[in-house]
Amino acid sequence: MARIGDGDKRWIVEDRPDGTNVHNWHWAETDCLDWSRNYLSNLLSGKPILSGDGNLYLRIKTLQKLDGEAYVNVRKGKIIPGYELNLILTYEAEARDSDGTSVILSTEGSVEIPYISDENAGEDPEIKITIKDDGPIGRRLKDAFVAKGKPFVLEKVREYVDVMAKGGPAKDELEVKKVGAKKPSSAAAATATATATASNVMDDNTGNNKDVSVKESKKKEEKRKEGFKTIKMSEKFSCRARDLYEILMDENRWKGFTQSNAQISKEVGGEFSIFDGSVTGTNVELQEGELIVQNWRFGSWPDGIVSKVRLTFEEPESGVTTVKLIHTDVPEEDRYGNSTVVENTERGWRDLIFHRIRAMFGFGI
Numbered sequence: 001m002a003r004i005g006d007g008d009k010r011w012i013v014e015d016r017p018d019g020t021n022v023h024n025w026h027w028a029e030t031d032c033l034d035w036s037r038n039y040l041s042n043l044l045s046g047k048p049i050l051s052g053d054g055n056l057y058l059r060i061k062t063l064q065k066l067d068g069e070a071y072v073n074v075r076k077g078k079i080i081p082g083y084e085l086n087l088i089l090t091y092e093a094e095a096r097d098s099d100g101t102s103v104i105l106s107t108e109g110s111v112e113i114p115y116i117s118d119e120n121a122g123e124d125p126e127i128k129i130t131i132k133d134d135g136p137i138g139r140r141l142k143d144a145f146v147a148k149g150k151p152f153v154l155e156k157v158r159e160y161v162d163v164m165a166k167g168g169p170a171k172d173e174l175e176v177k178k179v180g181a182k183k184p185s186s187a188a189a190a191t192a193t194a195t196a197t198a199s200n201v202m203d204d205n206t207g208n209n210k211d212v213s214v215k216e217s218k219k220k221e222e223k224r225k226e227g228f229k230t231i232k233m234s235e236k237f238s239c240r241a242r243d244l245y246e247i248l249m250d251e252n253r254w255k256g257f258t259q260s261n262a263q264i265s266k267e268v269g270g271e272f273s274i275f276d277g278s279v280t281g282t283n284v285e286l287q288e289g290e291l292i293v294q295n296w297r298f299g300s301w302p303d304g305i306v307s308k309v310r311l312t313f314e315e316p317e318s319g320v321t322t323v324k325l326i327h328t329d330v331p332e333e334d335r336y337g338n339s340t341v342v343e344n345t346e347r348g349w350r351d352l353i354f355h356r357i358r359a360m361f362g363f364g365i
Contacts (some may be wrong), residue, residue: 030170032070036085036160040066043156044089049149056144057094060153061108064088068116072170080340081164085116087157091149093131093141107133109142111153119344119352120278121161122300122336124154165338229342231327235354237363241313241321242289247357248311249292257360258352275352281306289313296327300334301341307331325349 041063049058070083089111095104109131116125127150131142237244247253254262254274264272265283273280278299285293292311307329314322327349333339357363 030072030074030168032072032081032083032164032168032170033066033068035169036070036083036164037063037066039163040087040156040160043159044153047152049091049152050144052100054144055096055098055100056141057092057096058141058145058149059092060111060149061090061092064090064110070164070168072164072168074167074170078339079165079167079170080343081118081168081338082340082343083116083118083164085113087111087113087116089153091145093138093145095137095141105133105135105137105141107131107138107141109145111145111149113153113157116157116161118161118164118338118340119348120300121165121338121340122334123278125157126276127153165336227332228329229332231325231330231342231346231349233325233346233349233354235323235325237321237323237358238319239321239361239363240289240319241315244321244323244357244363245289245292245313247361249286257356281309284308298334298341298345300336300338301331302333302335305329305331323354 044060045062047060049060050056065088066085068083068085070085071081073080073082091109091111092106093109094106096102097104109129112128112130113125114128129142129146129150131138131145133141247257249264249266251262251264251272254260254264258275260274260276262272262274264274266286268283268286270283271280272283272294279296280299281294281296283292283294285291290313292309294309295306296309297306307327310326310328312324314324316322327345330342330345332342334341
């Protein structure tokens with residue numbers, strides 16, 4: 001957006017004297033990290049997990065740590081949450097004798113969720129549970145927390161994710177208005193139909209049937225593409241094209257720079273699974289050091305939606321490679337109604353793939 005006084009005035013949105021962000025036209029960003037810390041602490045701290053079942057007592061003690069970033073962007077009523085959080089909880093664990101009167105073991109443990117992200121909003125995150133006492137009774141207490149405490153913690157995380165998708169702390173401040181397109185009156189519809197019919201008849205009489213078919217075909221194609229976007233990116237690396245191709249097609253290297261599980265076939269028609277299974281697909285076309293074409297599907301997308309990834313590798317000079325990405329048919333919303341798919345996918349390519357390759361292998365320019 002141009003600054004006031006610069007650029008074409010048609011693209012400038014001037015500030016109002018009263019400071020009002022009318023209909024959220026401007027980008028409005030709310031920092032949600034402190035709010036997230038308080039919200040999750042209220043959901044989890046001090047909550048009992050077991051209260052005597054099997055003479056075991058488990059209680060979440062406190063939210064020890066919540067680091068990372070969390071924010072909500074809003075523009076023109078569109079909510080775009082973003083968060084990458086690392087969460088650590090502590091819990092108290094106690095085992096009593098068969099009478100339930102004497103304490104056999106009293107210890108503590110921790111619960112860590114290393115990566116809560118808007119990119120994986122539709123999936124339960126990885127969760128790590130530990131306990132200080134590693135003896136038989138301690139392991140029994142840990143197993144009890146895995147069985148009872150883990151589902152409880154994940155339920156509260158899902159609650160947080162749902163609240164963020166609705167605007168988090170900015171929800172009450174939003175001027176979200178969904179304005180539906182007005183349906184034409186029956187008289188207007190009849191007029192439009194009559195006009196279209198007359199137009200078709202005139203085209204028939206003048207031999208323009210072919211033009212009408214082309215226009216109808218274009219309209220159908222535009223209709224089919226509604227709700228989908230294309231992502232285009234170009235990145236430059238200080239390495240050979242075949243080296244970068246190999247990194248992207250080798251599952252062990254994927255595991256290394258993404259720190260997540262991956263299974264990748266190097267054959268055309270072969271399947272792949274990356275980012276702990278959150279993305280799956282098949283290889284459509286492969287040319288070593290030159291081209292990768294794949295079908296990609298995210299687990300959080302609506303059923304039946306598959307996008308296409310096309311990566312071309314160009315080596316304009318020895319030791320310098322340009323990768324051009326075209327990612328088509330990316331849905332604007334996931335199966336849960338979150339409208340951040342395109343933004344998250346683009347950010348994932350940039351931050352979780354290209355930038356991490358640079359950091360891991362030193363291919364930066």
